[in-house]
Amino acid sequence: MTSLSLRNVGVVAHTPLFQNLNLVIGEGDRLGLVAANGAGKSTLLKCLAGLAEPTHGDIIRSRGLRIALVEQDVPAHLLDLSFHGVLHQALAPEERASQEWRVDMVLDEFQTPADLRVLPISALSGGWQRLALIARAWITEPDILLLDEPTNHLDLEKLFRLEAWISNASYTAPIVVASHDRDFLDACTNKTLFLRPEESISFAHPYRRARVLLEEHDAAALAQRDRTLREVKRLRQSASTLRNVGINGGSDAAQVKSAQIKRRADALEQNARSVHKERAGEIRLGNRGTHARVLVALENVTVQAPDGRKLFAIPKLEVAQGERIVVLGRNGAGKSQLVRLLHRAMREPDGLPGIRVSPSLALGYVDQGMQQLPSGSTAHDFILSRFRLGDQRSRAVLAEAGFSIERQTLPIAKLSPGQKARLGLLALRLSEPNFYLMDEPTNHVDIPGREQLETEILDAEATCIVVSHDRSFVTTIGTRFLLIDKGRMREIEEPGTFYDTVLG
Template identity: 60%
Template sequence: MGFITLRNLAVLSPAPLFRNLTLTISERERIGVVAGNGTGKTTLLRCLAGLAEPTEGDVTLSRGLKVGFVTQNVPENLLDLSLHEAVMSGLDPAEREGNEWRADIILDDFGAPEAMRRQTLRTLSGGWQRLALIASVWVGEPDALLLDEPTNHLDLENLFLLERWIRESAGPIPMLIASHDRDFLDACTTRTLFLRPETSVTFSHPFGRARPLLADQDTAQANRNEKDRREIKRMRQNAGELRNVGINSGSDLLLTKAKQLKKRADALEEGLQAVHRDRSGEVRLASRSTHARILISLQNVVVCKPDGEKLFEIPKLEVEQGDRIVLLGQNGAGKSQFVRLLHRAVRDPDAHPTIRVSPTVVLGYTDQDLSQIPARDTPLGFILSAFRLGDQRSKALLAGAGFSIEQQQRPVGMLSPGQRARLGLLALRLTEPNVYLMDEPTNHVDIPGREALEAEILAANATGLLVSHDRRFIETIGTRFLLIEGKRVREVSSPDAFYSMLRNS
């Protein structure tokens, strides 16, 4: 039986990412790791994989345990290999000859078509690159598996495939899964570790059941702290009164009691446990009003690939105030192409006569790659040039979105994916749109950020059209659902039937 034991583990960077972390990961356990962006999830996995040294504490593996670590990013040296070769690269060179069948079995499990196996990774979608990376680690037959954001770039079909593979095909090996996808955590994990700087918390439940238990625990701790603070205040007031009386009366006994009372108050104060607060920097959205009822109207619109091949046709669609329309469809159906078409139509209405846009529309747009933000610009330079708010105001807004002074001066291309996502949301807020056009807006956004985005959209009764593979996000904010299938579009009452079809495909 394989296991991994963490004893008093800590990483200081220089402030604590986590400390005093004690945990045993046993056979058959699937532990979800939950924390904000940049707060230690990847660092923890690197420590368990032997790629980083903790500041304090120990990591102990059972004898002979082989740990497989699936990183967030595909290594550059794999991108020009074929899919099959990339999977085989997970084997030692001496083991590759005659063992091609091992890669074939894994690719069969993932449903990779034969023709795709000969394509280079660089030509495949981000989702298939992620599956290739998982397969390249799995082919080495690890005894424990560490997965860092495994759902990044996965479309819904491959997301369901990965969930099924973890539950049914991966066997009893222990796993540690760092993810921001709440439904994925519920489907694939049995325990949840909330990673925190001071006191991390573990529950023997998936995320959905563990989250309210954590909230209850935090509330109880806050109540205990408030009660203890009142007691500390009372004890110090009593100690002060005893001291004054002791001095005035010359009573050594009263002075001694005052010192003892103050010492007890100090000890109680030292024992107060800080209540965790999710890090600051969540971006709020802002919308401007419009009196128009119908903001965008489409009639007989054909959506095509860049080479002109028809993807699907929309006979009629009206986007009214308060509509939040979610586009559903399999990978390659044309969802992102439709979003780009609408973006072009709003910017240049004359170029698309079958798409009518209200003159009052102010569009907030973001795509999967955040292409609207120049990679060579800095966050400060981008906000200054795009919104003309002045140096101090721009710096303050970026600080409020979680960017330090040093990060504000760093090229956007050097920022983490989570930081780029926050910058994109800040740009959306400053645009003050009345229509949001968003393609995968939760990519690389952590759970607190996703929940804040949902709350802001609902509070503003925002209007928009969006594409997302985050099922919880879709179900929370969607008011209408358009399903793309067979080169046509039809409106459905909910995404449930579409999800069922993907799960059973």
């Protein structure tokens, strides 16, 4: 039987990422791996794949076990290969001539359009690059498939396609998925492991049910710790009383008993479990405020592709203060082009033809690739120079956002995608906008960060236009929903209408 066992596995990187991890991954398991950014999910996947060694413990693999890991980034040596070539190269050299039919079979299984099969990977969208890497792993027929953030850059159509593929996989080989997408985890997993530095906890349930059980576990642990500490306090008071009796009355027995009680109190305190607290950096937004009722108005505007093709037209659209507009549509419909067009208009003193921007609008902009961040600068220098907070205050706000002193001095290009996302959202808050223009703001942001961003958008009563494929995020924040479909934009009552269309 295919299996992979972990015995007391731990990894230390300055401080423990996780420790004493005991786990068996076996047939039929669909394991969701959940943790904050930088908490060790990718590290654990690499350890499972044999690409890294744990600091402590053992990972035991069945004899001949084949493991495939799909990492977040496309390896450089694959960028110039075609989609077809990437899969063909994944086959064993001796099988490439006789087994080429399997390449076409997998491409068909992933419903890959014919024109994309011959394009180099570097020319594909981020979503198709993700699917290409998954297909490349799948064609090797692994006994265990490891997926690191597989939904990043996927539009909804590809996301639903991936969910269906995982859920309907005809074989029982285990899959381990590290993801921040709550709906995806619920749809595709039957177990959840919450990775923690002190004690990692697993449940035989998908994410949301497992999270309820985790909260109950944490509440019980907190209650037990409080009871233990109250008992420690009582024992120490008894030990102190006996010690005084022994000293004042000259009783050796009382002093011996006092020492025994104190040792018991020390042991109880030592064994009292520390209660886990999420240490996700703060995501906070501000709202500069404005008296304008309408912040942006569009009339007879055409949105074009970079090559000049017409994507869709907007006869009329007004964005009033306090509205949170979510833009939906399939990949290539023009969502990001709309965001870029609005971004250009908001930077021009007089807007652009057909786009009127309130003079009181103060823009906060997030690009899905965080291209607005200067990659050659450090996080500290970027915040210091952009917002002129002074050295100490710049370090403090970065620390609040989850950046250690070491990470503050790294070039932004060397930060993880999750850290770049947090830096971009920190800069968004410090710019004190009254209008947020955000293209996939939750890409690479962990679950606590996504939930905090949702709360901040609501609490700040933010006015915004958002493009997002995170279904939970969209449903929570949206007040209006605009669907780009078949060359036109129309308003729909709620996002489920679009999801049903994609699924249909």
